[in-house]
Amino acid sequence: MAKVKVKKQSTFIDMTAMSDVTVLLLTFFMLTSTFISKEPIQVTTPSSVSEIKIPETNLMTILVDEHGKIFLSLDFQQELVMKTLQDVGADYGYTFTPKQYDSFKKLKSFGLPINSMAAFLDLPVDKQDAYLTDVANARVGIPTDSVEVRDGLGVISKDNEFKRWVSHATSNDDALQIAIKADRKTNYPVVKKVIDDLRDMRKNRYLLITNLKTASSE
């Protein structure tokens, strides 16, 4: 009789302590981490010892990939983001529907010529992602080659589309800071072109986004 009783004891592991640990870990992760923002291109930034943190808002990030494709990410008030699209569209004679503005607002970053913007904004979100990540496509990336721009009065400006975006974004938001996030393998002429374009518009202060250099990587 005694042996039978021993066999009937259930093996019940107390999970309370385990649960405590996991909740603590979870809290730690939730408090310390920030979400990875969705970017169409994978950029490996170079590392530096600089310890200045990037500002959270009022930031325009210029993403430059290895091959020199340029993407913009506008991080400021949404009405101003929409106004920027409106302004740039007006420069090239494009207008957008409210639905397209709504779609633009949801974009984290974008990079395509203004002439394909309307069609792009009509795509569903997953198609938009697929479109932007296809770097081999010549229609991806904000053009930096100069094309004549006509505004309402027929005045011709020699700015390229990238410059139009930057100048409208900065005129809409005075406190806007410009950050350049380029891949470490990007050739210097590509970066130089971006910086030269910005200097043309009297934007002479930039934040270069880098990783914190650790002792091992030095």
Add this chain to the structure above:
Amino acid sequence: MAEIQTNDHNEGGKNKQKKQQLRVDFTPMVDMNMLLITFFMFCTTLLKPQTMNINMPTKDKPVVDSGNDVRASGAVTVILAGNDEIYYYLGMPAEDGSSYEDASFLVQSSYAPDGFRQVLLKKNAGTYEQIQDLKVQLQRGEINDSIFRKMSADIQDKAMKELKIAPTVMIKPTDLSTYKNLVDVLDEMLICNIGAYAVIDMSDGDRYLLYKKTGNNAYLTPQQLAQGSSGVKGKKK
């Protein structure tokens, strides 16, 4: 998920009922937490990216003599070449052009801590130590960030204008260099507490020097290539 464990044997009858234990099974709770942790680990990043401030000179007006010309004794020119190579020369090329024929004028260095950094530290001696002291004070919490910035700017200013010992570093990236090279060099400026530095374009003379040193004619401009080496020599002044 409460599980009430009763004693299996009913021998004692109602008396044993008092020994009932109330235990909550936490296993599903742990499962869920683990899933959440996994989610957070994959979708978030702990490191916030850092930034580095850089100011470029304006294009507005041609740089006129504004009285703060670079002292030749303090000038350090760094040339970022291809293949992660780095070259530097101290001072200015001589007026008579002899520097262009002197093979030891342009010196090759490296991005390693014992490379170009040592050159800068030597040039910036005095200023570097003072700012390093400030950094220690900042870490100990004796001074705050804004005071630190003001004091180090003052030290750099004094070294530049009164003592005239601070170096001015001119960073000249070639077309063959990468963005990483540029950031690495800007990083050295931060490490060595250099106050005055600028990213500027290569001059024809610099191109010629680099060409002489490396033998790679990719550093030359198309015009220089067309004119041949005699044309290069003629242009250097």
